[in-house]
Amino acid sequence: MSVIAERGYRGASLSAVAERVGMTQQGLLHYFPTREALLIAVLEARDEWDTGGTKDTARAWPLEMWTFLVDYNAMRRGVVQTFSALLGESVTDNQPAREYFAERYGMVRERAAATLRHEFGERLPGGLTPEEAAPLVVAVLDGMQFQWLLDPDNADMSAAFRSLVALLGRERG
């Protein structure tokens, strides 16, 4: 994770990681067959860290936790870059990126729906059901990461996410 944070996606080579952990490249390949598999394992570790290790997607996070994670991501560009680059690979590859992201999206949508249901009930103030709103939440998170990576001065992930939450939760006047 720290090699990615410091050097970004391209800089996180097998040799750089091997050096950091005091192994040979050959030794590292014993645990992770390819560089892509290693990077996916880092993303999985991040998910575990961010979610406190729970895979129980029905347990609702507080909405503030989502906002916090967006702000936190804005401080770890290398990790967001690695996530976005591998997401791009996942739509053409079969593994391991595709498996990771396909499973992750199902879980993240469920988790988002649970948060929205806990916060707003079966119908959000903006009119959508939790299941209709969840894919939008996830799409804005991912989509804004690309805009921010490409043009940080003109794309504010935190502001955009807060705008979406305000829209979803806006009471009828």
Next chain:
Amino acid sequence: MSVIAERGYRGASLSAVAERVGMTQQGLLHYFPTREALLIAVLEARDEWDTGGTKDTARAWPLEMWTFLVDYNAMRRGVVQTFSALLGESVTDNQPAREYFAERYGMVRERAAATLRHEFGERLPGGLTPEEAAPLVVAVLDGMQFQWLLDPDNADMSAAFRSLVALLGRERG
């Protein structure tokens, strides 16, 4: 474009395209120095087609045009896959993908803001300004493409986009 539509991102090799247009691979490389450059040129041609060739982003498209393009994209998976794969590359590469996407996002956000201003005025019914809402529109388009490519049965791009438009345009009760 038709090679991409038929064979997807990985199948659209230089040799497949060369064969389709009746050129040698060497001849094709005279016009496009790399496979990536060729694919970016296809995406540029798609943008020109979709926008009627205008680069005037201040001219507002009707909102229905955006909805139509989302529905249309759901019929051209290979092109959406190529777009998304190159978008992933763009956050680590310097060219040509990065240049294409960075410029494109500036334009698409401007175009989205112009559409929203034309439709709703300086303040959208949902409470946002056109400039605050435009990045959300673009993020939902891109983010939903990834969810749809990875899991088409559980991610409906058209429904999600319509939900967002309804949220943005929802009048105070």
